[in-house]
Amino acid sequence: MIRLEGVGFAYDAARPVLDGLHFTLSPGDKVALNGSNGAGKTTLLHLLVGLVLPQSGRVVAFGRERRRERDFIEVRARAGLLFQDADDQLFCPTVAEDVAFGPLNQGKTPAEARAIVHRTLGELGLDGLEHRVTHKLSGGQKRLVALAAVLAMRPEVLLLDEPTNALDDATRARLLDILAGLPQAMVIVSHDREVLDRLATRAVRLDGGRLT
């Protein structure tokens, strides 16, 4: 579905983060992405959806090579990225508006968007939160709502950046149950043993700018 071919990227030319990296995500793949801190795991996720552009190599997503910001608009609708910090993602005043933001951008009518919000929140068991103000949610609720906002766009691929980080046990278990029940192909960055054991179908390790 998404393929990186010999991708290189550096914030600082002297120390490249990714160096001639190859990666392929196939349908149904649930890939655990490991690596030490600062190895470039988040950068890799950002490359997949064009938040940063590679300095060398190619990004091929959903059957086409993607080079420019414009090329990635379609990719972003089909591959949803969940941020580490939900506060970065939830910027609308209320939960309903935030979850509807993506669908509305995709051209859905307000009525359709409302139906999607309802369905998505229902599927995640977050019915009661619809009219809550986002900045007053607890950390765990924010994470789940951020996931709902990503899922509302009906992505075919999920990119999860430390999904269970800093969650309490109950919320973590709930999130794991939700993720385990999702059909999408996934790339999961996590240091959480259980996440990798329960969700991943294979694991890759990012080391020295390449995957091993």
Place this chain on the structure above:
Amino acid sequence: MSILAPCPCSGILDAARPRTEHSLVGRLDPRTRVVVAVLFALSVVTADSLTALGVAMAAAATLAVLARLAPRRTLRRMLALEGFMLVVLALLPFTVPGRIVAAPLGLAASAEGLQRAAIIILRANGVAVAMMALVGSMEVVTLGRALSRLGAPERLVQLFLFTVRYIAVLEREYRRLRLAMRARAFRSACTPHCWRSFGYLFGMLMVRSLERAERIDAAMRLRGFSGRFPRLDDAAPSRPGALDWGFGAISGLALIVMTGVGA
């Protein structure tokens, strides 16, 4: 105390709900409340007679009762305002030239000065109380929506809502950094080390805010944002009801009478 607990600044931003929900003011359309509040403020600022301002103050107090403002909370907020005005008010009678009415401690207080001080007190408190009753008692998000439906520039409204959304996040970041400083035995004092540390603190806060802004922008682009905010409003916003027209008419009349009294 957990640093992740809801921060106190959300208290400032939040309306004094839910007590106001069933009050008369709470049942009004938010747009009515904004319009009346603005008109009230404009009339009070232009009125210059003590009688008119007295009437305005009484009207503001009535609004506060109608909005069922929590008395303690309201007083605490008022206190902040009074503290700010105290200096000006204490100086005015002695600095405005005019007929001397008293001379405590050999300082001459003029009648004109006292009158000016009274006018400022009534004007500031009248506007503050009315604003708290009409606008302060509503959810910030509701206020944003009301402003946008009243035709306020969309960008300003978005800016306003973004500020509300992220001021709490920034405050939390500030408190986290501050806590980390204290954990390493930092104490504020009048030393170069301390000033430098505060410089670093605010510099770091700016850098982090900028980075967060970039991440938010990225998150928005990921969800297809292209510069225009879509709206999730129900197709047609409800029209102002009889209650709103009635309240508007009575308020309008009261403002005319008030201005008339002063003329």
